[in-house]
Amino acid sequence: MSGDDGGTYAPKSPDLSSFYSGDPTCQSQSGPSQPQQLQGPLSQPSQSQFTPPHLHVQQPLSTTFFQGPPVNHHHPYAQQPHQLATSPHALTQSTPANTPTVGYSPHSLSQQYLNYSAREPPAQSPAQTHSASAPGYTVQAQAPQQLHQQQQQQQQIQPQFYQSYLGAQYQQQFSQFPIQAKVAQAQFYSHPAPAPQGAQQQQQQQQHGQHQQVKSESQSPSGTMPPKRAAAQAAQAAAVEPSPVKTKFPTARIKRIMQADEEVGKVAQQTPIAVGKALEMFMVALVTKSADVAREKNSKRVSAQMLKQVVETDEQWDFLRDIVSRVENEEKAAKSGGRAKAESESEEEVPETKKVTRAGRKKKT
Amino acid sequence: MSDHEFGANDDLSLPKATVQKIVSEILPSSTGIAFSKEARDLLIECCVEFITLISSEANEISEKEAKKTIACDHITKALEQLGFTDYVPAVLEAAAEHKEVQKGREKKANKFEQSGLSLEQLEQLQREQFAAAAARHT
Numbered sequence: 001m002s003g004d005d006g007g008t009y010a011p012k013s014p015d016l017s018s019f020y021s022g023d024p025t026c027q028s029q030s031g032p033s034q035p036q037q038l039q040g041p042l043s044q045p046s047q048s049q050f051t052p053p054h055l056h057v058q059q060p061l062s063t064t065f066f067q068g069p070p071v072n073h074h075h076p077y078a079q080q081p082h083q084l085a086t087s088p089h090a091l092t093q094s095t096p097a098n099t100p101t102v103g104y105s106p107h108s109l110s111q112q113y114l115n116y117s118a119r120e121p122p123a124q125s126p127a128q129t130h131s132a133s134a135p136g137y138t139v140q141a142q143a144p145q146q147l148h149q150q151q152q153q154q155q156q157i158q159p160q161f162y163q164s165y166l167g168a169q170y171q172q173q174f175s176q177f178p179i180q181a182k183v184a185q186a187q188f189y190s191h192p193a194p195a196p197q198g199a200q201q202q203q204q205q206q207q208h209g210q211h212q213q214v215k216s217e218s219q220s221p222s223g224t225m226p227p228k229r230a231a232a233q234a235a236q237a238a239a240v241e242p243s244p245v246k247t248k249f250p251t252a253r254i255k256r257i258m259q260a261d262e263e264v265g266k267v268a269q270q271t272p273i274a275v276g277k278a279l280e281m282f283m284v285a286l287v288t289k290s291a292d293v294a295r296e297k298n299s300k301r302v303s304a305q306m307l308k309q310v311v312e313t314d315e316q317w318d319f320l321r322d323i324v325s326r327v328e329n330e331e332k333a334a335k336s337g338g339r340a341k342a343e344s345e346s347e348e349e350v351p352e353t354k355k356v357t358r359a360g361r362k363k364k365t
Numbered sequence: 366m367s368d369h370e371f372g373a374n375d376d377l378s379l380p381k382a383t384v385q386k387i388v389s390e391i392l393p394s395s396t397g398i399a400f401s402k403e404a405r406d407l408l409i410e411c412c413v414e415f416i417t418l419i420s421s422e423a424n425e426i427s428e429k430e431a432k433k434t435i436a437c438d439h440i441t442k443a444l445e446q447l448g449f450t451d452y453v454p455a456v457l458e459a460a461a462e463h464k465e466v467q468k469g470r471e472k473k474a475n476k477f478e479q480s481g482l483s484l485e486q487l488e489q490l491q492r493e494q495f496a497a498a499a500a501r502h503t
Contacts (some may be wrong), residue, residue, distance in 0.1 A: 037453060062495035075410060078391045133417060145443075146376070149392050168420070180468065183392065194426055227421050228481060233444045235422070244391055244393075245387050245390045245391060246390060247383060247386045247387050247390060249383060249387075250380065250383070252380060253380065255419065256377070257377055257378075257379075257413055257414060257416045257420075258417075258435075259420075259422070260376075260416060260417070261378050261420060263421065264420050264421065264435065265424070265426045265433055265434070266433055266434040267420075267433070267434065267435045268434050268435060268436045268437060270436070270437045270460050270463055270464065271423075271435050271436060271437055271439075273422065273459055273460055273463045274440040274441070274456045274457075274460045275416055275435075275440055275453075276421055276459075277447065277455055277456045277458075277460070278415075278419060278440065278444055278452045278456050279412055279415060279461035280387070281390070281449075281451075281452045281455060281456075282412065282415050283384075283387060283391065283412060284391050284407065286408065286411065287388055287391045287392060287400065287408070288392075288433055290404065291391075291392050291396065291398045291422070295398065300397055300398055300399060300453055301398070301401050302392075302398060302399065302400045302401060302404045303401050303403065303404050303415075304401070304403040304404045305410075306404065306407075307404050307407050307408060316448050316449070317411075317417060317450075319414060319415075319416055319418050319447075320411045320415075323407070323410050323414055324407065324411075327407060329488050352456075
């Protein structure tokens, strides 16, 4: 982790204590830092257009707060998952490093909705309410989408530490507003009543924990566990199957490629290593799949064609389509019907395709 | 960067030999499947594109966090956003591993710890050496 993270992060650290404590009294200390973030979501256009009837409710948030009866708000609440789902930025970029208390970013809509639905009445200041409720909501809304794919993985990784404090928070929220809690639960999980909270909370925590874990390098959770150790533990706990690849990419080269993009500025020392690892897995996936294709075609040689075929069959690789199609097109231009011969990939075809590939590369660089 | 001393020609690509080596590690000769040269070249292009994609996404994330340096967790976030969530644990592990190696190196560099002597012992040693040097000059 680079030194910068700590540096930028430090001044805002008061937020942390409230985040991890889950105690409303502590949250008051984070009050002063909240207001700017409160304003953020209000001015966000996407939000106002998508729930016009409730606008009047959102605005009071920063001023008078809580005008309508809270029960009404389960409506926008229900819509929120879409918003969250379509904008992963709102979730992942949420910069816990800056404002972990708020959990999910200045633009995160969740903060507002949670205020209505799962928090206590206006007796408290908006900022207070805010800080406690935001993480809870975001996690909840997000859970249905990602839960299934990630849950198992999270179960291993999840540091106990998060479970305990989050658990406390949710208990608090749900018990304070049982009706809302029910509504929320019914919507997301179709569970009947607060009874299954325990299970849900765990799911939510796991969700939350995942983000925490990913980011834990840049934050410094107060309390029992230093962040670096948390990150290291999480990484070690995850069962990573050994890669067949022993050779490592030269990190200097990776860094250079990264920085070839003018937008990219400084790169932490570890970053090229992380990218190198990701690249390695990327290659393993691509190579194994294209080898499978070769096997299907009874070929002993993986051709550029097959690689192209792999790229085109999976959406995950859609960013490679340009590259791959360029090869194809030029090949077509070079000799018509080249594609039809893909099946009988022979030695004599090799030199030609090779030329084409080279031409493509020159173009690119 | 000290990279400029190398030829700028192959600058933004990956070394072919390394890629070929990795490919043959993935597809050992026992599988009976070889990777053609043009496929390898295409693979290299894809790899470069992949790096570019990840780094620009990570750069965006780091900018939104008002960070000037792209850190490891920006990479993992970028991977998640781009649909490579399954790479994240391994990437974290590799980064943690590297961190450990780095620590080990720092420790090795620390001569004081390396010597295995206490401060008193070292001072004693120093005095002896001073005395020996002084004796030589007189």
